[in-house]
Amino acid sequence: MCLLVGCRDQAVGTPWPDGGVAPDAEGLLDALPPDATDADADAASCGGGLQGGAPWPAFQRCSTRVGRSPFTSAQTDHLSWRYATTGVVVGSPAVARDGTIYVGGHLGLLQAINPDGSPKWSVDVGPYMLDTPLIGADGTVYVRTQGGSLHAVNPDGQLVWARSYDWVSESSPVIGPTGSIYFATRFDLGDGQVTGGLTSVSSSGDENWSLDFADTLSHTPAVDSQGVVYLGLSSEDWSQGELLAVRPDGDLEWTFPTTYGAGCPSVGVDGSIYIGTGNPYASELGGILYVVSPDGTEQHLTFMDVVLLKCPTQGLDGVLLFTSGNQTIAVTPDGTTKWIFETGEWSTYPIVGADGTVYFGSDDHSVYALGPDGTLQWSYATGAEVAYPAIGAEGVLLVPSYDGYLYAFGP
Numbered sequence: 001m002c003l004l005v006g007c008r009d010q011a012v013g014t015p016w017p018d019g020g021v022a023p024d025a026e027g028l029l030d031a032l033p034p035d036a037t038d039a040d041a042d043a044a045s046c047g048g049g050l051q052g053g054a055p056w057p058a059f060q061r062c063s064t065r066v067g068r069s070p071f072t073s074a075q076t077d078h079l080s081w082r083y084a085t086t087g088v089v090v091g092s093p094a095v096a097r098d099g100t101i102y103v104g105g106h107l108g109l110l111q112a113i114n115p116d117g118s119p120k121w122s123v124d125v126g127p128y129m130l131d132t133p134l135i136g137a138d139g140t141v142y143v144r145t146q147g148g149s150l151h152a153v154n155p156d157g158q159l160v161w162a163r164s165y166d167w168v169s170e171s172s173p174v175i176g177p178t179g180s181i182y183f184a185t186r187f188d189l190g191d192g193q194v195t196g197g198l199t200s201v202s203s204s205g206d207e208n209w210s211l212d213f214a215d216t217l218s219h220t221p222a223v224d225s226q227g228v229v230y231l232g233l234s235s236e237d238w239s240q241g242e243l244l245a246v247r248p249d250g251d252l253e254w255t256f257p258t259t260y261g262a263g264c265p266s267v268g269v270d271g272s273i274y275i276g277t278g279n280p281y282a283s284e285l286g287g288i289l290y291v292v293s294p295d296g297t298e299q300h301l302t303f304m305d306v307v308l309l310k311c312p313t314q315g316l317d318g319v320l321l322f323t324s325g326n327q328t329i330a331v332t333p334d335g336t337t338k339w340i341f342e343t344g345e346w347s348t349y350p351i352v353g354a355d356g357t358v359y360f361g362s363d364d365h366s367v368y369a370l371g372p373d374g375t376l377q378w379s380y381a382t383g384a385e386v387a388y389p390a391i392g393a394e395g396v397l398l399v400p401s402y403d404g405y406l407y408a409f410g411p
Helices: 038-045
Strands: 079-084 101-104 109-113 119-124 141-145 149-153 159-164 181-190 193-201 207-213 216-218 229-235 240-246 252-259 273-278 287-292 298-304 320-324 327-331 337-342 358-361 366-370 376-381 397-400 405-409
Touching: 181 216, 193 229, 229 273, 240 273, 252 273, 252 287, 273 320, 287 320, 298 327, 327 358, 358 397, 366 397
Parallel strands: 193 216
Antiparallel strands: 079 405, 101 109, 109 119, 141 149, 149 159, 181 193, 193 207, 216 229, 229 240, 240 252, 273 287, 287 298, 320 327, 327 337, 358 366, 366 376, 397 405
């Protein structure tokens, strides 16, 4: 049974490609002009639309949601500085090309911090900000607030515009190569009924188009270098799902049905889409890791013992990294579980430095650094649960904590 259209028989295809993230991937940068800069190439390899040369301009760094930095990050638990944020920071920091760090918190302030940890400016965009700021190609910072509002702020802290919509976003925004911004959305149908959807707005805040999918839940989207948006859907009972490919104009390219609800996708350098599934109400059933080709055909699937609904992070040598509950899991290109590392009751999305070091936070108040083989390199205890980390200028590891501080480690 399909949630939308395009049901097909599912068959196991070829093994996973030996993918990863490579800034010089064959074919990916062919469309760049001859005078393109390294910053242009970096932005293109990240899916386009983001500020070129920015160390961490979006959630999971790229529109493709790869979660991997070109910088080697903190090798020890040496604390470079600690910044007292105004309000608890729930999403990860975003970092601009000039090293400016942007964070949003539950008190509604977008805060800009200099690379040395000193305050730069702040602007009230309230109410509650739940996720990661987004830095567009021209340096404009976009932030979503609770209740369906989107704000655009100049790099100097001046509010450019603010728009309210008749939908509620369920995710950090993602930007496409043309500057269009996409959200997984939730529409209130009344009488306690809601439905999932996908909405596109322009860089000036005007709504381009909006899709809604009856009786579904939608999750954080990803965008590839061609502007195709990938969105995971799940039925209300999580028993089934779909991966959708949507063109920049809002037309549906294809759908791929999944067993159990589909989570957050990420896109490999060769265009392959990685997505996990699961049913959080029946976690004993485990989940499935799918690898899907850009044309919507299945390459490979792997049955897992855990629910897999968070974006896969792409490590070295094609290894994919997930978190599920208190486990951080590394899976090799042939579908073999390489290692599992357990912490408290839950862990954040993992991110990866250029040398393969894996970083994540946990509800046990600590930030962890693991080697590519899953061995603990170091950990650091903060005063409360740890939110989503990011890797900033020169490889500085930036870690927000619910104790009200942003911690900077290394490089």
